[in-house]
Amino acid sequence: xxxxxxxxxxxxxxxxxxxxxxxxxxxxxxxxxxxxxxxxxxxxxxxxxxxxxxxxxxxxxxxxxxxxxxxxxxxxxxxxxxxxxxxxxxxxxxxxxxxxxxxxxxxxxxxxxxxxxxxxxxxxxxxxxxxxxxxxxxxxxxxxxxxxxxxxxxxxxxxxxxxxxxxxxxxxxxxxxxxxxxxxxxxxxxxxxxxxxxxxxxxxxxxxxxxxxxxxxxxxxxxxxxxxxxxxxxxxxxxxxxxxxxxxxxxxxxxxxxxxxxxxxxxxxxxxxxxxxxxxxxxxxxxxxxxxxxxxxxxxxxxxxxxxxxxxxxxxxxxxxxxxxxxxxxxxxxxxxxxxxxxxxxxxxxxxxxxxx
Numbered sequence: 001x002x003x004x005x006x007x008x009x010x011x012x013x014x015x016x017x018x019x020x021x022x023x024x025x026x027x028x029x030x031x032x033x034x035x036x037x038x039x040x041x042x043x044x045x046x047x048x049x050x051x052x053x054x055x056x057x058x059x060x061x062x063x064x065x066x067x068x069x070x071x072x073x074x075x076x077x078x079x080x081x082x083x084x085x086x087x088x089x090x091x092x093x094x095x096x097x098x099x100x101x102x103x104x105x106x107x108x109x110x111x112x113x114x115x116x117x118x119x120x121x122x123x124x125x126x127x128x129x130x131x132x133x134x135x136x137x138x139x140x141x142x143x144x145x146x147x148x149x150x151x152x153x154x155x156x157x158x159x160x161x162x163x164x165x166x167x168x169x170x171x172x173x174x175x176x177x178x179x180x181x182x183x184x185x186x187x188x189x190x191x192x193x194x195x196x197x198x199x200x201x202x203x204x205x206x207x208x209x210x211x212x213x214x215x216x217x218x219x220x221x222x223x224x225x226x227x228x229x230x231x232x233x234x235x236x237x238x239x240x241x242x243x244x245x246x247x248x249x250x251x252x253x254x255x256x257x258x259x260x261x262x263x264x265x266x267x268x269x270x271x272x273x274x275x276x277x278x279x280x281x282x283x284x285x286x287x288x289x290x291x292x293x294x295x296x297x298x299x300x301x302x303x304x305x306x307x308x309x310x311x312x313x314x315x316x317x318x319x320x321x322x323x324x325x326x327x328x329x330x331x332x333x334x335x336x337x338x339x340x341x342x343x344x345x346x347x348x349x350x351x352x353x354x355x356x357x
Contacts (some may be wrong), residue, residue: 008066008138009195016255016277024303024341026281027141027315028065028330031072032092034058042323043087046072049125056130059112060138063334066287066313068134070127070194071143071320072119077185078153080117088248090323101153101287103163106170112179124192131193141234144186146201147225148218164217175221183228196232199225199254200319205240207260214245222252234279235260239318246271258327261286261317269306275313283314283331288324292332299336300354304348307341314341 006022007015014021032054035045045051056068075095079085084096100106114120123227130140145153151160151174154309163171182294188199203209205216226233235249236258242249243263250257250272257276259268282298290298301316306312314337321330340347 009136011066011311012139017311017314018274018277019308020308020343021023022306023343024337025066025313026064026067026334026337026341027065027067027313028059028063028321028334029033029069029071029141029316029319030059030321030330031061031069033321033330035234036327037062039273040061041141042091043089046093046122047097048125049122049129051098052122052126053129053133056092056095056126057133060134063330064338065334067139067141068130069143070123070130070142071198072123072126074145074238075153076119077145077150079119080112080114081154082112083153091134092320092323095153098153098155100151100159103167103170105321106174108161109174111177111184114184120185120188124188127189127192127194139195141196141198142186143198143200144182144189145216145223146199146204147175147182148181150178151203151204152203166330179221179225179228182225186229186231186233187213188308190229190231192232196234196255197229198258198319199229199235199315200238201235202238202240204245204249205237205242205260207240209264211245215248218327219248219252224255224320226253232256232321232324233265236279236319238251239284243268243271246276250275256318258315259317265302269312272311273309276308276312279313279315281317282315284318284322284325287316287329288322288326289331290329292328295329295332296336296339297355299333300340303337303341304355305350307343307345308348317323 011021014186035042035059037055073093081099083099086094204214233254235254235258239260241260255280259280261281
């Protein structure tokens with residue numbers, strides 16, 4: 001237990017060591033909300049690194065969160081490969097037509113060079129600027145889509161499943177190319193100032209594939225890729241279930257696991273005990289309809305389920321707060337963390353019956 005106030009980096013490192021910091025670390029993973037802060041469209045916001053930096057700094061202060069997030073949007077990686085990005089006025093940008101339209105396209109596929117991809121360079125520019133502003137006081141979270149999950153955007157879900165089950169040679173070639181790209185992209189972010197890499201791997205979730213297939217594919221790919229990333233990683237299932245594979249994920253060398261709201265947080269914390277720090281698991285979709293009072297209750301429940309003993313970072317369950325979540329709810333979440341997240345969490349025993357009734 002800490003009796004002094006920590007900065008965000010100290011707080012996070014303490015909980016990663018499975019010890020109790022001064023309070024539960026709070027990673028509010030807002031991305032598009034920066035456009036609201038600057039009163040510009042989502043497309044314009046992500047077109048400039050300085051906009052993203054300013055948005056992130058404003059949200060750091062407003063919501064008293066414990067990290068900066070260099071994530072722009074999911075398809076930024078396939079954009080670097082030549083794919084289109086489809087922008088919306090009130091939601092995250094989405095991937096356009098797949099760059100791999102037939103199995104044969106994989107034979108001539110080459111990964112883009114990070115230095116020649118303007119969209120990726122904007123992310124690196126933003127990361128360097130954030131690092132210059134906060135130094136080592138606030139973790140800066142970089143993002144890379146796992147080599148195993150990236151093909152969902154590269155070629156579409158159906159085509160990828162056909163590849164995975166029907167053409168092992170081309171599947172292995174695509175994984176080799178993607179692993180090299182993901183490693184280079186991750187390390188470029190770390191060199192620019194990111195503290196850690198969020199390794200998004202939703203396809204590996206038991207929501208999407210059975211455990212035996214994960215052990216043959218996603219886990220082996222994660223082991224190879226994470227071993228070549230020059231910094232700590234957090235594996236995120238992007239709202240997918242993972243309880244049956246917690247031990248398997250720990251074997252990949254990752255330090256943190258982003259978990260789903262559809263599984264019991266207390267069970268996840270117990271399964272991850274001393275092996276992984278749990279990140280989660282407020283329901284971002286339901287958050288759109290929460291009242292400030294409900295937001296406080298959900299924060300209390302999450303902290304009661306997973307907060308004791310460290311090894312827990314409060315966040316949402318998907319890795320991105322929806323555009324439609326109102327500011328008063330986000331402020332209520334931040335207020336609740338400060339009110340109920342301070343160690344020791346002695347209040348839990350007194351309120352357990354009410355919280356879990």
